[in-house]
Amino acid sequence: xxxxxxxxxxxxxxxxxxxxxxxxxxxxxxxxxxxxxxxxxxxxxxxxxxxxxxxxxxxxxxxxxxxxxxxxxxxxxxxxxxxxxxxxxxxxxxxxxxxxxxxxxxxxxxxxxxxxxxxxxxxxxxxxxxxxxxxxxxxxxxxxxxxxxxxxxxxxxxxxxxxxxxxxxxxxxxxxxxxxxxxxxxxxxxxxxxxxxxxxxxxxxxxxxxxxxxxxxxxxxxxxxxxxxxxxxxxxxxxxxxxxxxxxxxxxxxxxxxxxxxxxxxxxxxxx
Amino acid sequence: xxxxxxxxxxxxxxxxxxxxxxxxxxxxxxxxxxxxxxxxxxxxxxxxxxxxxxxxxxxxxxxxxxxxxxxxxxxxxxxxxxxxxxxxxxxxxxxxxxxxxxxxxxxxxxxxxxxxxxxxxxxxxxxxxxxxxxxxxxxxxxxxxxxxxxxxxxxxxxxxxxxxxxxxxxxxxxxxxxxxxxxxxxxxxxxxxxxxxxxxxxxxxxxxxxxxxxxxx
Amino acid sequence: xxxxxxxxxxxxxxxxxxxxxxxxxxxxxxxxxxxxxxxxxxxxxxxxxxxxxxxxxxxxxxxxxxxxxxxxxxxxxxxxxxxxxxxxxxxxxxxxxxxxxxxxxxxxxxxxxxxxxxxxxxxxxxxxxxxxxxxxxxxxxxxxxxxxxxxxxxxxxxxxxxxxxxxxxxxxxxxxxxxxxxxxxxxxxxxxxxxxxxxxxxxxxxxxxxxxxxxxxxx
Numbered sequence: 224x225x226x227x228x229x230x231x232x233x234x235x236x237x238x239x240x241x242x243x244x245x246x247x248x249x250x251x252x253x254x255x256x257x258x259x260x261x262x263x264x265x266x267x268x269x270x271x272x273x274x275x276x277x278x279x280x281x282x283x284x285x286x287x288x289x290x291x292x293x294x295x296x297x298x299x300x301x302x303x304x305x306x307x308x309x310x311x312x313x314x315x316x317x318x319x320x321x322x323x324x325x326x327x328x329x330x331x332x333x334x335x336x337x338x339x340x341x342x343x344x345x346x347x348x349x350x351x352x353x354x355x356x357x358x359x360x361x362x363x364x365x366x367x368x369x370x371x372x373x374x375x376x377x378x379x380x381x382x383x384x385x386x387x388x389x390x391x392x393x394x395x396x397x398x399x400x401x402x403x404x405x406x407x408x409x410x411x412x413x414x415x416x417x418x419x420x421x422x423x424x425x426x427x428x429x430x431x432x433x434x435x436x437x438x439x440x441x442x443x444x445x446x447x448x449x450x451x452x453x454x455x456x457x458x459x460x461x462x463x464x465x466x467x468x469x470x471x472x473x474x475x476x477x478x479x480x481x482x483x484x485x486x487x488x489x490x491x492x493x494x495x
Numbered sequence: 496x497x498x499x500x501x502x503x504x505x506x507x508x509x510x511x512x513x514x515x516x517x518x519x520x521x522x523x524x525x526x527x528x529x530x531x532x533x534x535x536x537x538x539x540x541x542x543x544x545x546x547x548x549x550x551x552x553x554x555x556x557x558x559x560x561x562x563x564x565x566x567x568x569x570x571x572x573x574x575x576x577x578x579x580x581x582x583x584x585x586x587x588x589x590x591x592x593x594x595x596x597x598x599x600x601x602x603x604x605x606x607x608x609x610x611x612x613x614x615x616x617x618x619x620x621x622x623x624x625x626x627x628x629x630x631x632x633x634x635x636x637x638x639x640x641x642x643x644x645x646x647x648x649x650x651x652x653x654x655x656x657x658x659x660x661x662x663x664x665x666x667x668x669x670x671x672x673x674x675x676x677x678x679x680x681x682x683x684x685x686x687x688x689x690x691x692x693x694x695x696x697x698x699x700x701x702x703x704x705x706x707x708x709x710x711x712x
Numbered sequence: 713x714x715x716x717x718x719x720x721x722x723x724x725x726x727x728x729x730x731x732x733x734x735x736x737x738x739x740x741x742x743x744x745x746x747x748x749x750x751x752x753x754x755x756x757x758x759x760x761x762x763x764x765x766x767x768x769x770x771x772x773x774x775x776x777x778x779x780x781x782x783x784x785x786x787x788x789x790x791x792x793x794x795x796x797x798x799x800x801x802x803x804x805x806x807x808x809x810x811x812x813x814x815x816x817x818x819x820x821x822x823x824x825x826x827x828x829x830x831x832x833x834x835x836x837x838x839x840x841x842x843x844x845x846x847x848x849x850x851x852x853x854x855x856x857x858x859x860x861x862x863x864x865x866x867x868x869x870x871x872x873x874x875x876x877x878x879x880x881x882x883x884x885x886x887x888x889x890x891x892x893x894x895x896x897x898x899x900x901x902x903x904x905x906x907x908x909x910x911x912x913x914x915x916x917x918x919x920x921x922x923x924x925x926x927x928x929x930x931x
Binding site: 555558559560561562563564567597600601603604605607608639640641643646647650653656667680681684685688691692693695696699706 | 857899
């Protein structure tokens with residue numbers, strides 16, 4: 224009841240910042256129900272994709288295995304980003320299995336799992352563009368990135384270190400940045416390395432990766448509601464992830480989608 | 496630019512499946528919009544001051560607050576007053592109630608052209624209010640307001656895309672998701688535009704047909 | 713509720729609101745004028761022209777604004793049409809609104825009894841005078857409310873311009889939402905600003921309606 228009241232409060236905007244108040248233990252609730260409902264945006268290749276009408280991708284495969292370890296069934300929900308957080312706080316679902324970059328500011332509001340993907344920023348350019356062969360070459364060029372993403376912050380910081388800073392354009396969705404790269408308004412797009420790599424694989428004649436990635440190493444995690452109620456759930460999911468690290472399932476899933484294994488850390492990364 | 500019809504062809508079945516949600520929300524929303532719109536309009540122009548004020552408030556709220564926010568309110572708030580609607584019901588209701596505010600205003604505009612003498616004559620003849628509305632006022636208001644009503648219904652079909660925020664995989668959402676995997680937005684969006692166009696063309700043609708039938712010589 | 717957010721993002725939000733209002737006013741009045749021209753051409757023009765206008769209305773009205781704008785802005789350069797965000801935004805806004813306006817005007821034309829036009833012709837009034845003196849004053853009665861409706865609908869369609877990076881209100885609120893990981897505050901800001909526009913439009917609409925229905929109440 225307390226949880227639902229808080230959700231109400233969150234939605235009507237009466238009060239925020241209380242969402243971490245005591246709530247029932249989520250893990251035992253989920254086990255009692257026999258299923259865990261996870262929301263994501265099926266719009267972030269290769270982690271979350273909708274292919275041939277089916278939800279697939281790294282986050283899908285990993286989470287199905289995690290649910291097996293928890294002994295419950297996984298149920299997935301596709302939501303646009305703007306309703307994922309309201310939904311999580313209102314208790315419409317249990318968990319967010321979208322790749323969310325682990326940052327200090329976000330950790331204040333939500334509980335993160337161990338890393339499930341590499342979020343370090345990399346560039347994509349138009350295939351055959353010889354003027355960009357390393358990240359430093361974007362000096363003075365127009366570069367697009369997604370508004371509000373951790374990768375945009377990394378790009379901005381990197382741009383500052385260049386002799387002439389890049390002309391950074393912010394897009395609401397990464398699709399639009401890539402469409403503008405194809406249209407020729409911008410010369411490069413910055414986003415997480417796996418997404419850029421997937422774009423280059425899907426449209427080989429159009430996009431090409433610029434190696435190496437740059438900036439601080441960053442990681443994606445999954446998200447549970449903030450507060451004590453989700454601590455045991457996070458612990459159980461982390462245990463499952465560690466077990467999957469050991470028995471090679473994480474490696475196999477990554478190799479299936481990325482062609483390589485990103486060597487994810489097995490402890491919580493240090494974020495400032 | 497290499498425009499790939501293969502991508503469209505491959506994904507068309509999934510887009511058409513998603514279009515069924517678009518259709519369902521649209522048809523449900525239209526029914527609510529037209530029926531409830533008549534009541535809101537009647538309340539708005541009624542002589543009862545309280546009723547009229549309430550209707551004005553309704554119109555102001557539903558036209559004023561973005562539908563996106565209304566949908567979030569419906570889906571995340573109603574459970575706390577004991578109404579846990581499934582996503583599709585919340586979507587239909589939100590879209591319909593919002594559109595009703597616009598329909599009500601269109602009908603009100605149309606009713607103003609009907610000479611007051613007709614109402615007075617009906618009164619003098621002792622025709623009950625309900626019959627006056629059903630037999631005399633509404634048919635004429637619909638005839639005059641029809642092109643604007645068709646405008647509104649077509650907007651409703653397109654605005655049903657907002658239902659994605661409560662987790663419904665309607666046409667726009669699925670198109671965006673397919674784009675996220677294929678990186679071919681232009682192809683997918685052209686295909687989506689054609690599907691929307693065909694749905695709306697049917698509405699528009701039905702509207703024209705009704706216009707012809709209701710035409711006064 | 714974190715009030716300091718509003719202070720921190722206030723200037724950006726207000727600028728975004730300014731851009732929204734600019735695009736909305738230019739785009740919707742442009743669409744209104746174009747729509748009126750289309751409705752007149754449809755009424756008085758030759759048959760082939762009527763068919764072209766009819767097709768234009770159905771195609772533009774029948775497809776989502778987001779998709780039109782996306783194709784114009786991101787597809788255009790492939791055909792040598794390179795527009796800036798604001799140019800593409802305003803141009804497509806005018807084009808998008810025009811068929812709706814044209815249909816509203818058409819309904820207005822239809823509301824005027826044909827006998828009146830015939831009678832006016834019989835007494836020798838020119839077509840221009842018939843339009844100005846007989847049709848317009850009467851057609852404005854039923855269409856002022858739908859016109860107000862549509863101006864209100866267009867306030868919210870401006871949000872779609874964020875897709876092509878026009879720094880309008882939604883674009884700026886999304887910056888705030890994404891950078892601060894909040895969601896109630898941005899929605900509140902959005903609702904408040906749109907509501908202000910809607911209140912203003914409704915007020916102007918009511919005044920206009922009072923003006924065009926003056927002759928009905930005198931009777």
